Every structure is written in C-alpha cells, then in structure tokens.
Amino acid sequence: RKEVEQDPGPFNVPEGATVAFNCTYSNSASQSFFWYRQDCRKEPKLLMSVYSSGNEDGRFTAQLNRASQYISLLIRDSKLSDSATYLCAVNNLGGATNKLIFGTGTLLAVQP
Amino acid sequence: GAVVSQHPSWVICKSGTSVKIECRSLDFQATTMFWYRQFPKQSLMLMATSNEGSKATYEQGVEKDKFLINHASLTLSTLTVTSAHPEDSSFYICSARRTGAEFTGELFFGEGSRLTVL
Numbered sequence: 001r002k003e004v005e006q007d008p009g010p011f012n013v014p015e016g017a018t019v020a021f022n023c024t025y026s027n028s029a030s031q032s033f034f035w036y037r038q039d040c041r042k043e044p045k046l047l048m049s050v051y052s053s054g055n056e057d058g059r060f061t062a063q064l065n066r067a068s069q070y071i072s073l074l075i076r077d078s079k080l081s082d083s084a085t086y087l088c089a090v091n092n093l094g095g096a097t098n099k100l101i102f103g104t105g106t107l108l109a110v111q112p
Numbered sequence: 113g114a115v116v117s118q119h120p121s122w123v124i125c126k127s128g129t130s131v132k133i134e135c136r137s138l139d140f141q142a143t144t145m146f147w148y149r150q151f152p153k154q155s156l157m158l159m160a161t162s163n164e165g166s167k168a169t170y171e172q173g174v175e176k177d178k179f180l181i182n183h184a185s186l187t188l189s190t191l192t193v194t195s196a197h198p199e200d201s202s203f204y205i206c207s208a209r210r211t212g213a214e215f216t217g218e219l220f221f222g223e224g225s226r227l228t229v230l
Contacts, residue, residue, distance in 0.1 A: 034218070042224070043205050043221040043222060044205075044221055045221070046219075087156070098144075100146065100158075100219055102158075103155060104154065104155040
C-alpha cells in the first residue's frame with residue numbers, strides 16, 4: 001500500500017462548481033499535512049497547510065481526520081484558473097522519517 | 113518569502129554523460145534539502161534527503177553511486193546524474209527546509225530541472 005493515496009482523476013467540473021478531493025495516508029504517526037498545487041511542467045506550490053481543526057482560505061477549505069487517516073480539500077465556486085493537479089503531502093516529523101511524501105495528485109479541469 | 117533557485121531549468125545531454133543540477137536557497141539557510149523526481153503524469157518521488165555536511169540518505173531503490181548528492185553549504189545542494197541514460201530523463205525538483213523549521217514540515221521548492229538524455 002502506498003504511503004499517501006489520492007484519486008488521480010481527472011475531475012472535470014463546470015465553472016462555479018464545488019469539488020472535493022480526498023487523500024488517505026497509511027502512517028498513523030504522520031504529523032503535518034499539506035495541499036500543494038502543481039501546474040503542468042512546473043514545480044509544486046504550497047496551497048495550504050491542513051490543521052486538525054480544519055482551516056479555510058477563501059474558496060478553499062482543508063480538513064483532517066486523524067481517526068480515519070485522511071485529509072480533504074474542498075474548492076468552492078471553481079474558476080478556470082483552478083485547473084491544475086492537486087497534491088496532498090504528509091510529513092512524519094522527527095528522526096530519519098522527517099520527510100515529505102506526496103500523493104499521486106488529482107487532476108482538476110474546470111470547464112467554461 | 114523563501115526562494116529556492118534551481119539550475120539548469122532544462123538540459124539535454126548524450127547518453128553516458130554526467131549532468132549536475134544545483135539547488136540554492138537564496139534568502140534562507142537550509143540544513144536539509146530534498147531531491148525529488150517526477151516522471152510524466154506521475155507524482156513526485158523522493159529520491160534522497162540531503163543534509164549539510166553529511167552524507168545524503170537515499171530512498172529505497174535509488175542508486176547512490178548514480179545520483180551523487182553534495183550539500184557542502186547551508187545554501188547549496190547539488191545532484192549529479194552520472195552516466196545518464198534515456199531512462200533517467202525526468203523532471204528533477206529540489207526542495208529546502210529552513211534551518212530551525214524542522215517541526216513545521218513546510219518545504220520550499222525549486223523550479224525544477226527537466227533532463228532529457230538522448
């Protein structure tokens with residue numbers, strides 16, 4: 001089983017739609033969680049960190065469920081510019097495992 | 113903001129040659145840098161963790177003698193792909209963790225280097 005798993009998509013949604021992505025992780029000791037956005041042939045850019053209490057940044061809401069070991073990203077009122085690959089990333093802090101592991105990414109295509 | 117510069121952005125080389133990629137943290141010190149590789153339509157796969165002043169830690173399945181990593185200063189890590197072959201063609205991305213921020217988990221990424229081996 002992969003350490004971090006995502007539905008690769010693609011998710012094809014119309015402008016204005018709400019779309020949600022989930023990501024599961026296998027290591028219960030994981031301590032920090034992130035969503036990154038990656039445009040085609042570019043490096044990933046941090047979209048938001050994910051906190052236990054959940055957090056919101058404009059149209060984007062991230063949630064963490066430690067009991068079920070998944071994180072989610074909700075995008076409201078999708079824009080054409082939201083089209084990208086969304087990568088979840090999980091970090092196990094401390095010692096030899098202090099490294100960021102990425103999921104396979106979920107491709108989002110927002111249609112006009 | 114924290115800036116990581118990676119060079120070169122693109123490189124095309126002949127099979128059998130070696131290619132060096134540099135990763136620099138421009139406005140912060142980075143005790144730890146990471147090297148990832150991404151094949152088309154696949155995720156970023158961690159290759160190795162580069163620690164300033166010590167040997168890199170390689171992930172399982174990554175040949176340390178083929179992918180040489182040097183982290184000689186707090187702002188520079190280099191990845192050398194030795195005797196490159198077409199199957200090494202990929203997008204190589206470095207990332208840096210700010211010294212002192214080991215428990216935030218946040219990384220800053222370089223722009224990536226696209227290697228094509230003919």
